[in-house]
Amino acid sequence: MVNLVNLENTIFYLFAPFILFIFSLIVAIVGLFKKYLVAKILSYISLLLALITSIYFLSYSSALFLFNGKIIIDKFSLIVWIALIIGAFFSLSSMENDLISREALPLLLLSLSLALIAIISRDLLILFLAVEGSILPTYALVAQFKKEPFSLEATVKYFIFGILATLLFAYGITVIFGNLGSTSFAIISDKIPNSNLLLSVLGFILIILSLGIKSTLVPLHTWAIDTYQGAPTSITVFLSTTSKILGISVIALLITGPFSGLYKFTTIYYILVAFALLTLVVPNIAALIQRDLKRLLAYSSIAHAGYMSLIFVFPFQTIYILGYYLITYSIAKSVSFMVVKIISGEGSYSSYDSLRGLFKSNPLIAFAFSISLLSLAGIPPFAGFMAKFLLFLSTALSSSVGISLALIALIMSGVSVYYYVIVIRFASSKSLGNGNEKLLNLSFEKYLFLILSIVLLIVLTFFPNYFFVSIPIISP
Helix, strand or coil: CEECCCHHHHHHHCHHHHHHHHHHHHHHHHHHCCCHHHHHHHHHHHHHHHHHHHHHHCCCCCCEEECCCCEEECHHHHHHHHHHHHHHHHHHHHCCHHHHCCCHHHHHHHHHHHHHHHHHECEHHHHHHHHHHHHHHHHHHHCCCCCCCCHHHHHHHHHHHHHHHHHHHHHHHHHHHHHHCCCEHHHHHHHHHHCCHHHHHHHHHHHHHHHHHHHCCCCCCHHHHHHHHHCCHHHHHHHHHHHHHHHHHHHHHHHCCCCHHHHHCCCHHHHHHHHHHHHHHHHHHHHCCCCEHHHHHHHHHHHHHHHHHHHHCCHHHHHHHHHHHHHHHHHHHHHHHHHHHHHHCCCCCCEHHHHCCHHHHCHHHHHHHHHHHHHHHCCCCCHHHHHHHHHHHHHHCCCHHHHHHHHHHHHHHHHHHHHHHHHHHHHCCCCCCCCHHHCCCCCHHHHHHHHHHHHHHHHHHHCHHHHCCCCCCCCC
């Protein structure tokens, strides 16, 4: 482990969130002069620098400690960083000038910067500020197109549930601090055994409920369907990855860190297992009756929160696979929404019929879309299959509860194959859907990201061990 105290080292190891924050300011200034292409290029540069830095730090064998252990950069944090940055890349590649002119780029970079800070936080107060700071710019991102039919409803629901989540988190921290006298992860872990157990449980449940809203755990998911549909599709790419990955990762951080002792021996365990069960079943069943692509993919996104939630069963045995799952999910889900954006634009509606003839009009788009759906369904040889296989297996080996949930997850994964195949069949239709004749003139960046997604979803199948994470470190 490396304990850092000087400013130079601090800036170096916090380079990824720092550079994103700086570039968000630069891009905002460039946008004032309506240099939208320059703004987009600068945004790509900032994301690329953040990604390269995150991958570089993965080679470090030691965790990095900042501010007396309030900030810790370990392998868990870096893997989650990579998953978050991938989602932002695809969201950025989907954006056109109509969104860029509305300051979407600096808002996206600012949100991502604070999300990275949240993952490395080891203090509840810093975590709260980073998580809520990350969510705040997304309120403006969701509300970009007020004339869209569902935009206002999406914005209002997102804002109301966001405020509710903020209040629950803040009150939970208040209860924890009042009971334990600290918000530091290390001190909380030490003091919980001798604390007022009821107050500790209450505070933690409030925090879990807040994070459950952000993670779209059923029944706290009700905002997500309309928000994903009503938001501009490029923004939905970002929401479906960032919010979910951030929420699940923070819960994993808490139940394996400061609240691990509390989690093992209280009803909180059964509450989270119940969340996992409902989130596995409800969205997969609801997706069967959808006939709009954005709503279908929204339910699919929530279902994947259920698969990720399998780590709640026995976190110390299953968390190692979470990072790999998050990366495969981030790629596949981003591509699926990106293709919907290409076909139907940024609007709220995207019918299955718009997919007709996609393999005929643009085979690359259709191929990338199909691979992303098959990966999400867990079909070999794509990376989603390996991620699900390892997660289901490690869950089943953990306990009798794990066996039951892994079996349910397997069945629900089979259900998902059905509704994904229906979508692929539309793309395979011989007749052309509305607008498909225009799909031959895509920009270079979109072609590049579609090709990269195909390659990654195949290649990553054979290298899951590169993204295995250890238990998050909570103290020097």
